[in-house]
Amino acid sequence: MSDADELARRVAETLRAREGTGPALGIGLEDAREGYARVAMIVRKDMLNGKNMAHGGMIFTLADTAFAYACNCRNANTVAQSASISFLAPGREGDRLQAEAREVSLAGRSGVYQVTVSNQHGETVAVFQGHSRTIGGAILPEA
């Protein structure tokens, strides 16, 4: 593992350990490398909307979590500025949704990440694009 990938993994694990949302929703960190993160969760009854489908907000939250881990990978404090999401297929109770974030572009303090959310059958459930901004500070104490 490269130093950059190792740093990305440590940042993601640290963010995951400090947050409330990931544990509350059962979001698991599966992989984190430079400019990349993959997370997953099982759709529970308390994540459904009034039509018995996974709430769009829960799908967004999973994608946004992968985005956050990927855009903070260099240990420079980075936040979401804006994001857009297209919903392509419904999520159902019991589905295992996976979100995979990849860095598309990073220029100065501005980054763009694409996240694909898919289910256990390999179907794409949603596609997400996030725009990040690095605002100063670090996640891990700098050595």
Added chain:
Amino acid sequence: MSDADELARRVAETLRAREGTGPALGIGLEDAREGYARVAMIVRKDMLNGKNMAHGGMIFTLADTAFAYACNCRNANTVAQSASISFLAPGREGDRLQAEAREVSLAGRSGVYQVTVSNQHGETVAVFQGHSRTIGGAILPEA
């Protein structure tokens, strides 16, 4: 109250009663009228990200909930196709966030809704735009 507003209120209450996410996050339905809905929630510890701010996914979920109530207001089954959100100010633990959805356009089966999320000080936390599609069926049994 007009019949259209009364129908909107009944649809929103029905969606709210059937869903898992609203109760799990403590989202309260404050108002629903034709093409309009307002909801609110208190930011809890289990809604924070790894930086001690409200998770972007939780803010999106609140906005998306208001959007869902507004775009289903005529009792025609309508789903989100895509949405975009801009994050403007952080949410903190204990903040009371309110999301207000308004119909911007409705043409055939395609609608656009704008949602503004603000905190208890009247500051705008996020602005959301959702694109909906009516897909057939009804929420309430049709009379």
Added chain:
Amino acid sequence: MSDADELARRVAETLRAREGTGPALGIGLEDAREGYARVAMIVRKDMLNGKNMAHGGMIFTLADTAFAYACNCRNANTVAQSASISFLAPGREGDRLQAEAREVSLAGRSGVYQVTVSNQHGETVAVFQGHSRTIGGAILPEA
């Protein structure tokens, strides 16, 4: 007219006078006030796509122009960071499209504007949301 509205009008006229795109597309400035701008253009043959409809890029350009005038209204140099657009009805050759931009939120250097594009029949053709950032400098020489 308030001083703020007068400044907005002068900034918009100055931007319009300096740009290449507005004249090339025949975009007319109809109104500019604090946090608001309205522009219009006629859809020409050279603005059509391969299906004989107004090219989405031309509709976006009209909306983006209104956005630019509105977000620079205070004479603080401000650029688009991101934008999203939903297309609701086609534009046809000869249609007169009008774009109306309104400030939804402004907090520090970050602003959100909504733009509605409509045709001569009052139908909504597209809805646009733009996120701006103020980057320093002025459009008009500061007095």
Added chain:
Amino acid sequence: MSDADELARRVAETLRAREGTGPALGIGLEDAREGYARVAMIVRKDMLNGKNMAHGGMIFTLADTAFAYACNCRNANTVAQSASISFLAPGREGDRLQAEAREVSLAGRSGVYQVTVSNQHGETVAVFQGHSRTIGGAILPEA
């Protein structure tokens, strides 16, 4: 070249030949394959905004053109429903901008495409995500 790629190329060339915008802006079709298209243009003076940079609308138009060619590649008439764009670096007069569209997802009549716009130095100028819908009919006469 596969039949699918050959069909994609013919559809793109046909759209290009029928449209007004591409020739007016000097947009050249560089490549089209199944789920993929690449186009390019030189930024001219009449494509600049009031700050001497490439107008955001012109950058969007280039990206939207690549998106249109890619999402119609199977000769099923497909239109843009919504799109979002993040602007990352300015374009200047004389820059050669290239837009490369890739299919991210296609499920039933709903597709998502990502487009990256870059300049002659390989810098990313903008990232675009488009959501398409297939609406019936064909571009080329069906054999």
